[in-house]
Amino acid sequence: xxxxxxxxxxxxxxxxxxxxxxxxxxxxxxxxxxxxxxxxxxxxxxxxxxxxxxxxxxxxxxxxxxxxxxxxxxxxxxxxxxxxxxxxxxxxxxxxxxxxxxxxxxxxxxxxxxxxxxxxxxxxxxxxxxxxxxxxxxxxxxxxxxxxxxxxxxxxxxxxxxxxxxxxxxxxxxxxxxxxxxxxxxxxxxxxxxxxxxxxxxxxxxxxxxxxxxxxxxxxxxxxxxxxxxxxxxxxxxxxxxxxxxxxxxxxxxxxx
Amino acid sequence: xxxxxxxxxxxxxxxxxxxxxxxxxxxxxxxxxxxxxxxxxxxxxxxxxxxxxxxxxxxxxxxxxxxxxxxxxxxxxxxxxxxxxxxxxxxxxxxxxxxxxxxxxxxxxxxxxxxxxxxxxxxxxxxxxxxxxxxxxxxxxxxxxxxxxxxxxxxxxxxxxxxxxxxxxxxxxxxxxxxxxxxxxxxxxxxxxxxxxxxxxxxxxxxxxxxxxxxxxxxxxxxxxxxxxxxxxxxxxxxxxxxxxxxxxxxxxxxxxxxxxxxxxxxxxxxxxxxxxxxxxxxxxxxxxxxxxxxxxxxxxxxxxxxxxxxxxxxxxxxxxxxxxxxxxxxxxxxxxxxx
Numbered sequence: 001x002x003x004x005x006x007x008x009x010x011x012x013x014x015x016x017x018x019x020x021x022x023x024x025x026x027x028x029x030x031x032x033x034x035x036x037x038x039x040x041x042x043x044x045x046x047x048x049x050x051x052x053x054x055x056x057x058x059x060x061x062x063x064x065x066x067x068x069x070x071x072x073x074x075x076x077x078x079x080x081x082x083x084x085x086x087x088x089x090x091x092x093x094x095x096x097x098x099x100x101x102x103x104x105x106x107x108x109x110x111x112x113x114x115x116x117x118x119x120x121x122x123x124x125x126x127x128x129x130x131x132x133x134x135x136x137x138x139x140x141x142x143x144x145x146x147x148x149x150x151x152x153x154x155x156x157x158x159x160x161x162x163x164x165x166x167x168x169x170x171x172x173x174x175x176x177x178x179x180x181x182x183x184x185x186x187x188x189x190x191x192x193x194x195x196x197x198x199x200x201x202x203x204x205x206x207x208x209x210x211x212x213x214x215x216x217x218x219x220x221x222x223x224x225x226x227x228x229x230x231x232x233x234x235x236x237x238x239x240x241x242x243x244x245x246x247x248x249x250x251x252x253x254x255x256x257x
Numbered sequence: 258x259x260x261x262x263x264x265x266x267x268x269x270x271x272x273x274x275x276x277x278x279x280x281x282x283x284x285x286x287x288x289x290x291x292x293x294x295x296x297x298x299x300x301x302x303x304x305x306x307x308x309x310x311x312x313x314x315x316x317x318x319x320x321x322x323x324x325x326x327x328x329x330x331x332x333x334x335x336x337x338x339x340x341x342x343x344x345x346x347x348x349x350x351x352x353x354x355x356x357x358x359x360x361x362x363x364x365x366x367x368x369x370x371x372x373x374x375x376x377x378x379x380x381x382x383x384x385x386x387x388x389x390x391x392x393x394x395x396x397x398x399x400x401x402x403x404x405x406x407x408x409x410x411x412x413x414x415x416x417x418x419x420x421x422x423x424x425x426x427x428x429x430x431x432x433x434x435x436x437x438x439x440x441x442x443x444x445x446x447x448x449x450x451x452x453x454x455x456x457x458x459x460x461x462x463x464x465x466x467x468x469x470x471x472x473x474x475x476x477x478x479x480x481x482x483x484x485x486x487x488x489x490x491x492x493x494x495x496x497x498x499x500x501x502x503x504x505x506x507x508x509x510x511x512x513x514x515x516x517x518x519x520x521x522x523x524x525x526x527x528x529x530x531x532x533x534x535x536x537x538x539x540x541x542x543x544x545x546x547x548x549x550x551x552x553x554x555x556x557x558x559x560x561x562x563x564x565x566x567x568x569x570x571x572x573x574x575x576x577x578x579x580x581x582x583x584x585x586x587x588x589x590x591x592x593x594x595x596x597x
Contacts, residue, residue, distance in 0.1 A: 050487075072490060073494075075493065079491075088483075090484070091534070096539055103480075103494075108473075
């Protein structure tokens, strides 16, 4: 089933197009990576999906419904969001932050149910953050904080999880752990994952489909093998790459020349 | 863990309520006429043989004043908590949006041109003008901030500061041309509960309950907004609508407080900070706790204002700043990292 359907999306806030004639479909249950150089429009595309930027009418549909007509609260039950890095100066505990993931389902004055508590605990255990649930969020390290935010997105229990460069501030171990968690959610619970990634090797390893953006346009889309060709990359990034096959992981790796 | 935290919350609520009752009892028995706390308590519950004079002092003079000061403290603290959460700005307070300057200009106009025939009694007229001034200023600031597209916290604070300066200038000019009224205007801007009455207290009680409920209705949205506007949107908060209604609710409450008491600074800034350390930042807890804390603080400050220079009164706004300021600085030193 098509979850998100984007047809001919343009965005021109000022003189230049940031997004130009972008058409792409996101299907249920796949792991998508959005890649491209800085300023190629990756985050702008995400912001359209999150309704932070209002697209033109009929350009963006969620489950067949024009996103204009989707209320913010209903949108938050369809997709959750993990930003690049989160700094919160307010005195919330990690647990309270993750519990916020349940707010799209709670009415004013409603107390969180046992089910909510359970979902929050599960989400925190999955991201290995349950042990510091009572710590103040602002005292956590970057990696811990990012795991808590990922837990919030998981607790939000949406069919789609959107990640905007989720691992750029994480060390290599936490990068791997977060990506593994997302892949597990994708495979076990059929969640659709949509991640903006800078690390092409991570993208190649975890994503089913890649969308390569360049100057606001889709340059290529398809499987990692189809998209991450030396030809595409040299055109988009202006760099030559070595492409190495690796037997053990049955993957391929890109190293800039 | 959950049970333990519930018990802790209950304990904190009880503590605060005990403080509130103590503050009321202290305040009701202190003053130029000497009534012991025990005697006042008996008068309040209606089983005292004390003379009629004491009844009058307690019921007609002190109780309405205590109620009014408590409610004003609660109202300002609620508004401060809301503004700080909404603008993700620890420095935001009820006067950030120029609310107080608007009220002051309204009051100044009422005091200076008070001879215009009016169907309201003189005191009520000042209050009414202050209320109108505060509300009009809020709307003006909000619309200026909205001019650039969507309302951002920074724009609101900047617009509020600019309007605030303009209105203060207007007040100064009005005062220069009406020097006979300077003292009255000046004292009004420093705040006082000396004009307290049951009807004012009832008016403010309704306002505090209504606006407080409105804020609690949005408490989860406020939590999300404190984490950031974008995050709040991703959690399903209609940020524009919520921001708009919370600004209006909080400003209405401040306008009400200012109209009965004049301008009293610092309570709205201080209370959320103190209570946040005690309860954490979750607004479901923080809002009611701030309200009670604000009430206790204001009742004590007003008691000081009444007795320190008795029989003269010092402005309660000066007391709140003198008592609250050092404590706030102490908090800054102690919790450098957890101010907000």
